[in-house]
Structure formats: C-alpha cells, structure tokens
Amino acid sequence: MIATIVRHTFAELVRDGRFRLTAALLVVLALVAGLAGWQQVRALHAEAAAAGTGERGRWLGQGGKNPHAAAHYGTYAFKAPRPLAVVDPGVQAYLGSAVFLEAHRQNEPLHRPAQDGTALQRFGDLSPALVGQALLPLLVILLGYAAFAGERERGTLRQLLALGVQPLHLLVGKALGCIAALTLVLVPLAALGVAAAALLAPPGQQGDELLRALAWVAVHTIYLGAFLFLTLAVSALARSARTALVVLLGFWLIGVVALPRALSDLGRSLHPTPSSLAFRNELDAALGDPHGRETLEAQRVAILKQYGVSRTQDLPINWSGIALQFGEERANQIFDRFFQGLWATLAAQDSIFQLGAIVSPAPAIQLLSQALAGNDTAQHLNFLTQAEQHRREMQRTLNGALRDSKGSNAAFDWNRIPPFGFSPPPITSALAPLLPSLAFLIAWFAATAVAATVAVRRLRA
Amino acid sequence: MLTTEALTKRFPSAAALAVDNLTLNVAPGELFALLGPNGAGKTTTINCLLGFVTPDAGRALIDGLDVTREPLETKRRVAYIPEQVNLYGYFSGVENLAYFSELAGHRYPDAGLRKFLAVAGLEPAAHDRRVAGYSKGMRQKVGIAIALAKQAKALLLDEPTSGLDPSASHEFSQLLHQLREQGLAILMATHDLFRAKQDATRVGIMRHGRLAHILTADELGHTDLEKLYLETMGN
Known part of the structure; x- marks a missing residue:
C-alpha cells in the first residue's frame, strides 16, 4: 500500500515538467557554485603553500642577525582553506587567512576579501550551502504544498479516502515519494561535498574531513525533512492549495531569508564589537602603561642581586634578552585580556544566532554547516590562537637565544623556529559548542513529523 | 447490506x-x-x-x-462512483486504475486492468493515453472500472x-x-x-x-x- 503511494508520488513529481526544470536548475546552480568554490579552494591552497614556502625561505635566509632584529623582521602564519569551503565557505572571507607574527604584538588577521566587498555581499555568495539551506526548502515547498490540499481540490482525495486508504499511510507514502524525488537533487550535492573532502584534504585529515562531509549531508537531510513534514502538515490542514502555498512561502521568507539577517543584527546590537581602530587604540593604551617600567626595574634589581653584581653589563648573561621576554609576557597578559574579551563578544553574538532556531530551523543549519565545513568563527579563532601560540613560542626562543648570547659570536640557527602549521580541531570539538543547534534541528524534525501525523489524522475530504 | x-x-x-x-x-x-x-x-x-x-x-x-x-x-x-470522477492527469487510464486498485488492496496484471476498462466501455485506444486529455465521459468510465476492480459487495x-x-x-x-x-x-x-x-x-x-x-x-x-x-x- 505505502510502496504504491511512494511510486505514484515519485512518478507524478518526475512527470511534472515544473519539478524537472526547477530541480535541474538548482542542481546546476549548486554544481556551478561548488566548482567555482573548488577552483577557489585550490587557488587559495596554492597561494598559501607558495606564500608559506616563500616566507620560510625568507626566514631561513636572514643570515647573521641579532635574534631580536629577526623577531621584528617577523613572519607570516597562513591558514590553508578547508576542503569543505567548496560547499560552505562560512566566515572565511570575513575573518582573514593570514596573521603577521612579530615581536611585541599580537596582530589581527589580514587578507579579508570581504573588506573589498559591497554591503550587498553580506547576503552571502552563492554556495552549495546557500542552495541547500535557502533554495532547496523552496523546492520542498513547491513539491509538497499541494500533496493533500491539491488532491482535496481536485476531488481525488475524496476518492482515495472512499477506498479505505489510511491517512497515515498516505502521509508516509507521500513523504517518502517526495524524498525519493529530492534525492535526485541531493545526491549531486552530497557527492560534491564528499569528493571535496576526499580530494582536497591534506594527508592525515581525510578521515576527519570525510566524516565532516557525511555529517554535513546528514544535517541537511534532517533540515529538509523538517521542511517536508511542515509542508505536508500545512497542506493537510489548509483549506486550499493556494492557502498552503502562501503560508509556507511566508514561513520561508521570514524564517529562512529574514530571520538570519535579523539575528546577526540583533547579536551585534546586544553585544557590539568595537571598531578595529578603537580596539587597537585601547590595546595600545593598555600596553603603554608606565606601571610596566617599575616592575621591570624590580626584576632587574632581583637579577643583579642573584648574580651578586651591581651593573647589568657585569651580568654573565645578556640582560636585554631577559628584559624583552619580560616585556613579552607582560604584554601577553594584556593581549589575552583584550582578545579573549573580543572573542567572547563574538561567541555571545553566535549564541543569540543559535537561539533563533526556536523560530526557524535555518539558523541552526547555518551554524552547523559552517562548523562542519570548518569555517565557523570558533574554528577560525582556533587558527588565531594557534598562530599566537606559535608567535609566543618564537619570541621565547629568540629572547632566550639573545639572553644566552653573551660573549658568543655563533649565529642563530633559524631552523630552531619551526614553520607554522595549522592543525584544525577534530569534528567532535568543532560540534561541541553547537549541540544546542543540533538539538534544535532534531526537535524541528520531530515536531514537524508529529504535526503532520496529527494533521492527517483529522484529514477531511 | x-x-x-x-x-x-x-x-x-x-x-x-x-x-x-x-x-x-x-x-x-x-x-x-x-x-x-x-x-x-x-x-x-x-x-x-x-x-x-x-x-x-x-x-x-x-x-x-x-x-x-x-x-x-x-x-x-463498498465501491463509490462520484458525480465527477477525478483522476491523476499525469497518468494514463490504465495507470490510474492500477493505482486506485492497489490502494483498494487488489493487484491486477495489465490484461486484467484493460479488461475492467473495456467492460466499463473505454475504447482500447484510450487506455494508454494520459487522462489529462480525457473527456468527462471517459473519466466516468475509468471511475466505473475502478469500482468494478474493487470487487465490493x-x-x-x-x-x-x-x-x-x-x-x-x-x-x-x-x-x-x-x-x-x-x-x-x-x-x-x-x-x-x-x-x-x-x-x-x-x-x-x-x-x-x-x-x-x-x-x-x-x-x-x-x-x-x-x-x-x-x-x-x-x-
């Protein structure tokens, strides 16, 4: 019985020229966006690799130089693009992919293509994620809004019910038939993600990236399933197919198009981030605090006493190495306070966004998709943390070398500073902060499925 | 009854x-x-x-x-024939009959379905055409075939x-x-x-x-x- 309804629903959709055209259009759109993304990821990869190699060569070729001069000379940390940026580039374009690592300063990231964009770009570039999250729900609505309401209007529903068909069987059959038709669109999208994970991931990360791609497909399936059940529920309850369509398009417009924008703006107004300039000015004011001079002087007196000398030039070690490292550590505390404050604000904005999933499943899928693609704010900040860790390690090594360089003319071996490599967090820690989003998404699926079941139970011819 | x-x-x-x-x-x-x-x-x-x-x-x-x-x-x-029999336009007469019959719990071979349509008076040439092009009388005949195929009391x-x-x-x-x-x-x-x-x-x-x-x-x-x-x- 159910199998018959599934086959019939699927055949009816596939024979409908409007479905074929829309589905084909969406697949082409997603694939074009995906292939453009693929090209971009490869280009960024090549760029990052070339820049990384050039940067390393520059660093190693510094010759005989004071280690602190080298610390000022500095080096760049590059973030190679994540493979699943092909399906969801997330915040990649907004948060930068390179940081300059130098003495005394924790810098903000550079190379943010979005800085060159227009305000319109805030609506997002076309990506397979945008197709999956904004346009596929529209396709789901188009293929399901008439499922019950349309049959009621045509009078076929009355004939089906007169046969003794159970409404619940009708619901399950129609849902599965629509899913079968949707699969035709989803498979190319899923294949794109899996291929990106398999072919673009650096060695050692394929396993994690593949897992991410599969989870990406899974959460989108749940998301579209929620839209399907919502559509079928509305179709069963609505007086006419036209009413069902208007209600569903209204929900789409508010829940998928308007809500995420509104949530971003709400997050920003509740938890405003300082402008880049203001942030830098306050940070500089904190760093320039004369309080530091006094503690440094106390440190100098303690060291002189420890070595039993009265002048710094009589010390067996190079005082400037100690002084510089002292300055670094003092500044690091200030950096931690400032940057962690800034990042906490970003996280607070994200939690506002996450709460929006009460109104519509769209915010939840957007956050999950970005996180699984490795391009959410948290994982980007993880790159910045790793880069900063590298900078501090580098300063400690260079200042230590300076401290121990007294009376020696040996040149510093630049290889003692290892090249920077970003190791992305595994999928589990990427998803950990998004468990509420995952819960919201599953709750949406369950709630819409229950709503559809209840709606067909009171199905009237 | x-x-x-x-x-x-x-x-x-x-x-x-x-x-x-x-x-x-x-x-x-x-x-x-x-x-x-x-x-x-x-x-x-x-x-x-x-x-x-x-x-x-x-x-x-x-x-x-x-x-x-x-x-x-x-x-x-019970089988029911309404004043206006409604069918699925993207499907042929045989396909419509097969669908309604299967939902009523009867699965017939193709020849069996065509026999019901013939008994209901639908000319064989129309069996495989999509019902979107059927006249009201032709739809009514498919409705009669659906009722016959249900084998109701x-x-x-x-x-x-x-x-x-x-x-x-x-x-x-x-x-x-x-x-x-x-x-x-x-x-x-x-x-x-x-x-x-x-x-x-x-x-x-x-x-x-x-x-x-x-x-x-x-x-x-x-x-x-x-x-x-x-x-x-x-x-």
Missing part, C-alpha cells in the same frame, strides 16, 4: 435538516434509486454511508458494520451517468443489471427518471431530507414516475 437507521443530519450553516430520520435498507441484488432535487439530502445520505459525514442521530451501516465506528472496514466493502453511485452519452449510459445500465444479478447491493442517487425506472428494483423520492415515496418494482410498472415526482415537489 446498505442500511440507514433513523439517520439524521443538520449542517451548522443550514436551518433545515439535511437528512431527517431516514431509514432505508438496500439488500444484496437490489438497486435502490434515490430521486430528488438538489438539496434533498441524496448526497448527504451517501456521504454518511461513506463516513465523510458524521450523523447527528441514527446510524449508517454497511454489511452490518457501523460506518462511524469502523470507518476503514466499511469503506473496504455494495455500490454507492452519485449521479454516475452524468456526462455519459445515451449509448454509454445504456451500456452502464446493462452493467448495473449484471452487477445486481451477481448479488451487489446498489444505492444510486440520480436525476434521471428514465434510467431510474429502467434500472431500479425500488425507487425513493426524497424531499427535505425525508423519503416522500417509495415505489417497488411492481408499482413502478404502472406509475407515471414523472407525474408523481412533480406532484411530490409541488407539495
């Missing part, structure tokens, strides 16, 4: 009763024709028997089962011959005769006095939800049905 016991229904929007204390029994092998103007309660009676309308009082029974209590079981025992017909040309209507009337001979109980709402007189074993004239007259086959033979009908409506 098809029974109503003091069936009563009032729709919230209407002042008068749609069906008023209607008691009726159609036995196997019988064809009961319900005559009456629009709004007399014919379709509401059929809807009560199909379980689409819940009566305010009284019961509708099929094969002794209460329609309200066992909506699925009673629907399985009882048949509910709501103006089944509307839209059929006279010869198709005649074929349908012969078909009804065969089905009645096979022991089906048939309840047919109709405006067609001629067909009612030809086909029915009993005729009921409905007015304001009540059966004003019931005529048996013997009585039908020597009654001017049209005159009686007009007189009933004139009262």
Whole structure:
C-alpha cells in the first residue's frame, strides 16, 4: 500500500515538467557554485603553500642577525582553506587567512576579501550551502504544498479516502515519494561535498574531513525533512492549495531569508564589537602603561642581586634578552585580556544566532554547516590562537637565544623556529559548542513529523 | 447490506435538516434509486454511508458494520462512483486504475486492468493515453472500472451517468443489471427518471431530507414516475 503511494508520488513529481526544470536548475546552480568554490579552494591552497614556502625561505635566509632584529623582521602564519569551503565557505572571507607574527604584538588577521566587498555581499555568495539551506526548502515547498490540499481540490482525495486508504499511510507514502524525488537533487550535492573532502584534504585529515562531509549531508537531510513534514502538515490542514502555498512561502521568507539577517543584527546590537581602530587604540593604551617600567626595574634589581653584581653589563648573561621576554609576557597578559574579551563578544553574538532556531530551523543549519565545513568563527579563532601560540613560542626562543648570547659570536640557527602549521580541531570539538543547534534541528524534525501525523489524522475530504 | 437507521443530519450553516430520520435498507441484488432535487439530502445520505459525514442521530451501516465506528472496514466493502470522477492527469487510464486498485488492496496484471476498462466501455485506444486529455465521459468510465476492480459487495453511485452519452449510459445500465444479478447491493442517487425506472428494483423520492415515496418494482410498472415526482415537489 505505502510502496504504491511512494511510486505514484515519485512518478507524478518526475512527470511534472515544473519539478524537472526547477530541480535541474538548482542542481546546476549548486554544481556551478561548488566548482567555482573548488577552483577557489585550490587557488587559495596554492597561494598559501607558495606564500608559506616563500616566507620560510625568507626566514631561513636572514643570515647573521641579532635574534631580536629577526623577531621584528617577523613572519607570516597562513591558514590553508578547508576542503569543505567548496560547499560552505562560512566566515572565511570575513575573518582573514593570514596573521603577521612579530615581536611585541599580537596582530589581527589580514587578507579579508570581504573588506573589498559591497554591503550587498553580506547576503552571502552563492554556495552549495546557500542552495541547500535557502533554495532547496523552496523546492520542498513547491513539491509538497499541494500533496493533500491539491488532491482535496481536485476531488481525488475524496476518492482515495472512499477506498479505505489510511491517512497515515498516505502521509508516509507521500513523504517518502517526495524524498525519493529530492534525492535526485541531493545526491549531486552530497557527492560534491564528499569528493571535496576526499580530494582536497591534506594527508592525515581525510578521515576527519570525510566524516565532516557525511555529517554535513546528514544535517541537511534532517533540515529538509523538517521542511517536508511542515509542508505536508500545512497542506493537510489548509483549506486550499493556494492557502498552503502562501503560508509556507511566508514561513520561508521570514524564517529562512529574514530571520538570519535579523539575528546577526540583533547579536551585534546586544553585544557590539568595537571598531578595529578603537580596539587597537585601547590595546595600545593598555600596553603603554608606565606601571610596566617599575616592575621591570624590580626584576632587574632581583637579577643583579642573584648574580651578586651591581651593573647589568657585569651580568654573565645578556640582560636585554631577559628584559624583552619580560616585556613579552607582560604584554601577553594584556593581549589575552583584550582578545579573549573580543572573542567572547563574538561567541555571545553566535549564541543569540543559535537561539533563533526556536523560530526557524535555518539558523541552526547555518551554524552547523559552517562548523562542519570548518569555517565557523570558533574554528577560525582556533587558527588565531594557534598562530599566537606559535608567535609566543618564537619570541621565547629568540629572547632566550639573545639572553644566552653573551660573549658568543655563533649565529642563530633559524631552523630552531619551526614553520607554522595549522592543525584544525577534530569534528567532535568543532560540534561541541553547537549541540544546542543540533538539538534544535532534531526537535524541528520531530515536531514537524508529529504535526503532520496529527494533521492527517483529522484529514477531511 | 446498505442500511440507514433513523439517520439524521443538520449542517451548522443550514436551518433545515439535511437528512431527517431516514431509514432505508438496500439488500444484496437490489438497486435502490434515490430521486430528488438538489438539496434533498441524496448526497448527504451517501456521504454518511461513506463516513465523510458524521450523523447527528441514527446510524449508517454497511454489511452490518457501523460506518462511524469502523470507518476503514466499511469503506473496504463498498465501491463509490462520484458525480465527477477525478483522476491523476499525469497518468494514463490504465495507470490510474492500477493505482486506485492497489490502494483498494487488489493487484491486477495489465490484461486484467484493460479488461475492467473495456467492460466499463473505454475504447482500447484510450487506455494508454494520459487522462489529462480525457473527456468527462471517459473519466466516468475509468471511475466505473475502478469500482468494478474493487470487487465490493455494495455500490454507492452519485449521479454516475452524468456526462455519459445515451449509448454509454445504456451500456452502464446493462452493467448495473449484471452487477445486481451477481448479488451487489446498489444505492444510486440520480436525476434521471428514465434510467431510474429502467434500472431500479425500488425507487425513493426524497424531499427535505425525508423519503416522500417509495415505489417497488411492481408499482413502478404502472406509475407515471414523472407525474408523481412533480406532484411530490409541488407539495
């Protein structure tokens, strides 16, 4: 019985020229966006690799130089693009992919293509994620809004019910038939993600990236399933197919198009981030605090006493190495306070966004998709943390070398500073902060499925 | 087989009763024709028997089962042809028949399906065409085939011959005769006095939800049905 309804629903959709055209259009759109993304990821990869190699060569070729001069000379940390940026580039374009690592300063990231964009770009570039999250729900609505309401209007529903068909069987059959038709669109999208994970991931990360791609497909399936059940529920309850369509398009417009924008703006107004300039000015004011001079002087007196000398030039070690490292550590505390404050604000904005999933499943899928693609704010900040860790390690090594360089003319071996490599967090820690989003998404699926079941139970011819 | 016991229904929007204390029994092998103007309660009676309308009082029974209590079981025992048979436009006549039959619990080979369509009077050339291009009469024939394929014990017909040309209507009337001979109980709402007189074993004239007259086959033979009908409506 159910199998018959599934086959019939699927055949009816596939024979409908409007479905074929829309589905084909969406697949082409997603694939074009995906292939453009693929090209971009490869280009960024090549760029990052070339820049990384050039940067390393520059660093190693510094010759005989004071280690602190080298610390000022500095080096760049590059973030190679994540493979699943092909399906969801997330915040990649907004948060930068390179940081300059130098003495005394924790810098903000550079190379943010979005800085060159227009305000319109805030609506997002076309990506397979945008197709999956904004346009596929529209396709789901188009293929399901008439499922019950349309049959009621045509009078076929009355004939089906007169046969003794159970409404619940009708619901399950129609849902599965629509899913079968949707699969035709989803498979190319899923294949794109899996291929990106398999072919673009650096060695050692394929396993994690593949897992991410599969989870990406899974959460989108749940998301579209929620839209399907919502559509079928509305179709069963609505007086006419036209009413069902208007209600569903209204929900789409508010829940998928308007809500995420509104949530971003709400997050920003509740938890405003300082402008880049203001942030830098306050940070500089904190760093320039004369309080530091006094503690440094106390440190100098303690060291002189420890070595039993009265002048710094009589010390067996190079005082400037100690002084510089002292300055670094003092500044690091200030950096931690400032940057962690800034990042906490970003996280607070994200939690506002996450709460929006009460109104519509769209915010939840957007956050999950970005996180699984490795391009959410948290994982980007993880790159910045790793880069900063590298900078501090580098300063400690260079200042230590300076401290121990007294009376020696040996040149510093630049290889003692290892090249920077970003190791992305595994999928589990990427998803950990998004468990509420995952819960919201599953709750949406369950709630819409229950709503559809209840709606067909009171199905009237 | 098809029974109503003091069936009563009032729709919230209407002042008068749609069906008023209607008691009726159609036995196997019988064809009961319900005559009456629009709004007399014919379709509401059929809807009560199909379980689409819940009566305010009284019961509708099929094969002794209460329609309200066992909506699925009673629907399985009765086939229904509406005034306007609706089909799925993207599918052919055979495909539509196959779908409705499978949902009614019968899976037929292709030849079996075509036989039902042929018996219902649909010419073979139309079997594989999509029904979007069918005339009303052709759809009605597919509806008849759907009812035949259900192999039900009882048949509910709501103006089944509307839209059929006279010869198709005649074929349908012969078909009804065969089905009645096979022991089906048939309840047919109709405006067609001629067909009612030809086909029915009993005729009921409905007015304001009540059966004003019931005529048996013997009585039908020597009654001017049209005159009686007009007189009933004139009262």
